[in-house]
Amino acid sequence: MDNVNGFQSYFQFKQVNWPSMWQATFETVWLTIVSVLLVAVLGFALGLVLYQTNASGGRVNRLLNGIVALFVNVFRSIPFIILIVLLIPLTKGLMGTMIGPKAAIPALIISAAPFYARLVELAFREVDGGVLEATRSMGASKAQIVWQVLLPESMPALVSGLTVTAISLVGYTAMAGVIGAGGLGNLAYQDGFQANQNAITLVATVIILIIVFICQKTGDLVVQHIDHR
Template identity: 45%
Template sequence: MNMTWEINWAEIAKATGDTLVMLGWSLLFTIIIGLALGIILFLTSKGQLLQNMPLYGVLSLIVNILRSVPFVILMISVFPITKALVHTTIGVKGAIPPLVIAAAPFLARLVESALREIESGVIEAAQSMGATPWQIVWRVLLPEARSGLISAVTVTAVALLSYSAMSGVVGGGGLGDLALRYGYMRFRTDIMIVTVVILVLFVQLLQMLGDRMVAKYNRK
């Protein structure tokens, strides 16, 4: 068995960089889409500002379906969409669209839950002052739910990191791809251990950063 000092650290560094690129871009698009979708879900739900049960039912069904499909299966299923968007289905670029498709509904549901934590009296007070739904979203809902939203993004970021590792099964690049091709297929236990340690460190850093931001912005 190869020893740990025979590891190609340049490959490890490249795979780590690829994972960070996947995480960064997919998290950015996930926040944009997931936050918007979560706000719409909340606003169109029963008893809310823009109640629209047919629209809420359709969006909720789509979110539930996408959240129910295992990531590897989802990644393969959306190959045509990925190909149309980034002109490839492998590597870092090929992994980003399915990562967003998988994580955005997950974040949307967390955003909806965070917004439901806001006391209805706060929203009613804003309405009584003549605030429009758009103003209520930006000046009431998002500030009041800030700590919950940060927590939701943190959980989603950790989930995206695990998804990015699984994308290696279909050539998604990054640490997951390295662990599969060099660690598993070549029986390199040392590489498997190194990639797992790096991923665990990333998770710890993400969680620590998220927890600090939640504590900073917590209004309670």
């Protein structure tokens, strides 16, 4: 009984402002969806360039591969919380503000797209070389090989990689909230931690976990549907 009373005194759920909690949840979900869509496009493009230029010879291809690989390796290695600070001038120039949900979008994209690009490149490398050679021998163009062979064959791995990236982005949105980007991270830090209202932090954490579980389950279901191996 004492433990129950202690729990209730530590987590006073009457402190939770539910309209604010749902607004923060919407901001986190919105940020995640927008970021995932943009990261999927940019990451796919970067991964395709890495795969194509690495497989082909020539000075121009090697130079392009080196430039893209450098971009990917550098921005994939910078901790997200530091990257947000470094990108403040770019963010202000692009978004017109340094606070609020949309202010986190440039940092989210630049941090996650290189990570997904490497997963895309790895997915393409796992495609059976025999299938690619057979397609080339039938006179298929590079574009046909990419869209009719490479993409369909690697789709399960691409979706799995995007699922992992989406889960990482949920965590990044929480970190972005600490410096005023809104969402559940901002609510948990400012209204929860700084105001010593532990129930707000707990509820925000549980909602973030639910979002992560939904992302993972959705990705697993999509992979099961498209993977016919």
